[in-house]
Amino acid sequence: MKKITIAIDGFSSTGKSTLAKQLANNLGYVYVDTGAMYRAVTFFAMQKGYINADFFDKESLINSLPYLILQFKFNADLGFAEMYLNDVNVETEIRTIEVSRFVSKVAEVSEVRAKLVEQQQEMGKNKGIVMDGRDIGTVVFPNAELKIFMTASATTRAQRRYDELIQKGDNVTFEEVLKNVEERDHIDTHREDSPLEVAQDAIEIDNSHLNREEQFALVLELVNDTT
Numbered sequence: 001m002k003k004i005t006i007a008i009d010g011f012s013s014t015g016k017s018t019l020a021k022q023l024a025n026n027l028g029y030v031y032v033d034t035g036a037m038y039r040a041v042t043f044f045a046m047q048k049g050y051i052n053a054d055f056f057d058k059e060s061l062i063n064s065l066p067y068l069i070l071q072f073k074f075n076a077d078l079g080f081a082e083m084y085l086n087d088v089n090v091e092t093e094i095r096t097i098e099v100s101r102f103v104s105k106v107a108e109v110s111e112v113r114a115k116l117v118e119q120q121q122e123m124g125k126n127k128g129i130v131m132d133g134r135d136i137g138t139v140v141f142p143n144a145e146l147k148i149f150m151t152a153s154a155t156t157r158a159q160r161r162y163d164e165l166i167q168k169g170d171n172v173t174f175e176e177v178l179k180n181v182e183e184r185d186h187i188d189t190h191r192e193d194s195p196l197e198v199a200q201d202a203i204e205i206d207n208s209h210l211n212r213e214e215q216f217a218l219v220l221e222l223v224n225d226t227t
């Protein structure tokens, strides 16, 4: 079976990463979570004091970009790759609601996008990759053989994210999570550089009423039709 590139885009908390991981494991492909890369850059900016609720020093962040090293390292116990920033594992730190609050602002910066897109294209140059994000089918791999665009209602998505955060022991309210999901949707779809949009040749899946297994079976069929 020939190896292909699978691009999965969509709104936040649509279960893109769960689907992408299932596919990668099943097909023996590499999985790349590009949201983790934008989150790692955001975590860096927060640590350095370049961004907070009422301030964003874009210039300093842009000047630091050449010194930022982002790597995925496979954790065999977990069965997936974790995000490393300048050789430090930041997998837990990047998943907090604080990082979610600022990540879409950081992702608007063209210089940040250019750096990450270049690295993502390099990772996918040999195909056999499942990549999820917001601009994979439109910008990173416009020639991907299979493009999926995932949607679900904002309340369904916020509930999923809320359950995840509560399970991890985070102290958040449902309203806070819903507000964050809606704010990110708005910024991600309205930004000038690489806004979130459905690629012309993408297949849209609304998974509000699909469970993981149903969704996986559906997409696996699409993969088999493509390869």
Ligand code: C5P
Residues within 6 Å of the ligand: 012, 013, 034, 035, 036, 038, 039, 103, 104, 105, 107, 132, 133, 134, 135, 136, 184, 188
């Ligand atoms: O996928 P995740 O929700 O972790 O992504 C976090 C944020 O990173 C998104 O809300 C978006 O602002 C940004 N992002 C992006 N382009 C990508 C992946 C993520 O702009 N390819």
